[in-house]
Amino acid sequence: MTDWATRIHNIVPLAIEGTVIRTLGMTVAASDFPAPINSVAEIVRPAGPPILAEVVGFRDRLTLLYPYGETNGLRRGDRVRLRRSTWQLAVGEGLLGRVIDPLLIPLDGRPLVGLNERVLLTAPPPPPCERPPICEALPTGVRAIDGLLTCGKGQRLGIFSGSGVGKSVLLGMMARFTAASRVVLALIGERGREVREFLERDLGPQGLARSVVVVATSDRPAILRVRALMVATRIAEYFRDQGHDVLLLVDSLTRFAMAQREVGLAAGELPSSRGYPPSVFALLPRLVERAGRAAAGSITAFYSVLVEGDDPHEPIADCVRGLLDGHIWLSRKLASAGHYPAIDILESLSRLMPAVTTPDHYQAALTVRQLLAAYREHEDLITIGAYRRGADKLVDCALELLDVIEGYLRQPLETPATFSEAKEHLVGLHLRVASRLGQASTKTEDQKLGGGGPTGLERETLSQFTRVPHPVTSAGDISKTNR
Ligand SMILES: Nc1ncnc2c1ncn2[C@@H]1O[C@H](COP(=O)(O)OP(=O)(O)OP(=O)(O)O)[C@@H](O)[C@H]1O
Numbered sequence: 001m002t003d004w005a006t007r008i009h010n011i012v013p014l015a016i017e018g019t020v021i022r023t024l025g026m027t028v029a030a031s032d033f034p035a036p037i038n039s040v041a042e043i044v045r046p047a048g049p050p051i052l053a054e055v056v057g058f059r060d061r062l063t064l065l066y067p068y069g070e071t072n073g074l075r076r077g078d079r080v081r082l083r084r085s086t087w088q089l090a091v092g093e094g095l096l097g098r099v100i101d102p103l104l105i106p107l108d109g110r111p112l113v114g115l116n117e118r119v120l121l122t123a124p125p126p127p128p129c130e131r132p133p134i135c136e137a138l139p140t141g142v143r144a145i146d147g148l149l150t151c152g153k154g155q156r157l158g159i160f161s162g163s164g165v166g167k168s169v170l171l172g173m174m175a176r177f178t179a180a181s182r183v184v185l186a187l188i189g190e191r192g193r194e195v196r197e198f199l200e201r202d203l204g205p206q207g208l209a210r211s212v213v214v215v216a217t218s219d220r221p222a223i224l225r226v227r228a229l230m231v232a233t234r235i236a237e238y239f240r241d242q243g244h245d246v247l248l249l250v251d252s253l254t255r256f257a258m259a260q261r262e263v264g265l266a267a268g269e270l271p272s273s274r275g276y277p278p279s280v281f282a283l284l285p286r287l288v289e290r291a292g293r294a295a296a297g298s299i300t301a302f303y304s305v306l307v308e309g310d311d312p313h314e315p316i317a318d319c320v321r322g323l324l325d326g327h328i329w330l331s332r333k334l335a336s337a338g339h340y341p342a343i344d345i346l347e348s349l350s351r352l353m354p355a356v357t358t359p360d361h362y363q364a365a366l367t368v369r370q371l372l373a374a375y376r377e378h379e380d381l382i383t384i385g386a387y388r389r390g391a392d393k394l395v396d397c398a399l400e401l402l403d404v405i406e407g408y409l410r411q412p413l414e415t416p417a418t419f420s421e422a423k424e425h426l427v428g429l430h431l432r433v434a435s436r437l438g439q440a441s442t443k444t445e446d447q448k449l450g451g452g453g454p455t456g457l458e459r460e461t462l463s464q465f466t467r468v469p470h471p472v473t474s475a476g477d478i479s480k481t482n483r
């Protein structure tokens, strides 16, 4: 059905009125009010303006409404009137550079103009068989990501960490530095102070100019915090349908899940995993699937996930990791050492990297991963001074290049990195490693003349750097080589 046909199909007579009977937790229950789920009603108070509220469920013969604001002065017997049977969103270029709430109320003190189109809030994800494959990289301007966790246009990734490790700052860097033509940010459940900080410190005027920021702070009703992500996703879809490569940044998906938990429990759902009702786990894939590539443009999405107590098996983190095409894990240990962005490369994975990088880039990334893995395996011995150089060629090489690799992975907040620079440095590093191990092998060849020969370990090490197949160009298996 076309958008218009859908709208006409969804029309419900607006002359539906009911009566407030009682409150149930955060919801208001109305009788004789057969309004559809997700429709918006107004509750008329004797004093003060009407309260807008959304239909979130039904219990017995009552309709449950979740108010969008304070319920001061609400009384039993107040009238409830249907205002909108569907959520429609005004969209247009006028959204660029603006900070709005989920009801499209501007939070930056200027009137919102230039919204010439209306769209339904919910849209189906692109059909699976019509999605073009993801084959082109989206530069984010963050060197560690572009080089070692390259992300494709239309890919969905999670940024996972405990609190205060740098998720928001990293999202801000991407918003400022990305090559995407549009950025849509959803700030959900943040403290009010953090929003201002984010806009001024992390995003800045340069980032804001091509962005739309949808904000629902922690003090807003849970239903609006849920709507914030839906509105941001719909705005991103609008820009994608205009042919833009859109970067959707969500901070945080966990706080969205917590808000949906509040709404679900208030509507009468039973809690399942750690108090989260089933609707949370049903809603997450429906939203995440809407990002991706379409015929005209793409939505590349990064969702920050707060991992309580740094526990990676926390239910939301667990569920989200399975839904996304990659995860970036931020390490508290790196952050405490002042290593920013605190990306733990070995714990992170971009599943589509082989499809969006050239073979030399991919190979170079594998080389650096192998060095980091070798170093980590021997880190305890190295720290206490028990590692003896010469025991393992790969570890020796890692020790020698550790400063260079760290320098590559660290990036000052205000300095963008270009994609070509990220790739060239990495390929240069790979060549240094290959030549260093090659020299090691030449020495052993020399020794061979004197009766020795390259050891099995040396042969194995060399072949690692010369013959790892590129999964796309040589039909290898990323799941084996990249994890
Ligand atoms: N790239 C960086 N460079 C320098 N300092 C940083 C960087 N990233 C984070 N920090 C420091 O870490 C602090 C916390 O960062 P941030 O607010 O991004 O964490 P968070 O993971 O979003 O926290 P929360 O879970 O509370 O939302 C910042 O205030 C800053 O001091």
Ligand SMILES: [Mg+2]
Pocket: 167, 168, 169, 251
């Ligand atoms: Mg944050």
